[in-house]
Amino acid sequence: MLPIPPESRSRYARPGAYALPRAGARQRQGGSFMDLLGATAQDRVGVVFIGVGLVAVIYAALNLLRVG
16 A cells, blocks of 8 residues: 655545544534525525436436336
């Protein structure tokens, strides 16, 4: 296995960066429906487009099954 050059190491997350929060850290409970869709307006628009695309695919698949 090749070693990672030192200049490339800084681009990667440090080990344990995504570990579980500490026991003393407060976790945010609940949240609004808009928070579930995304943090920004751009994220929410993306989720809506994904949902519309999913509905279109399901509609097309059901039409293919019905028409044959």
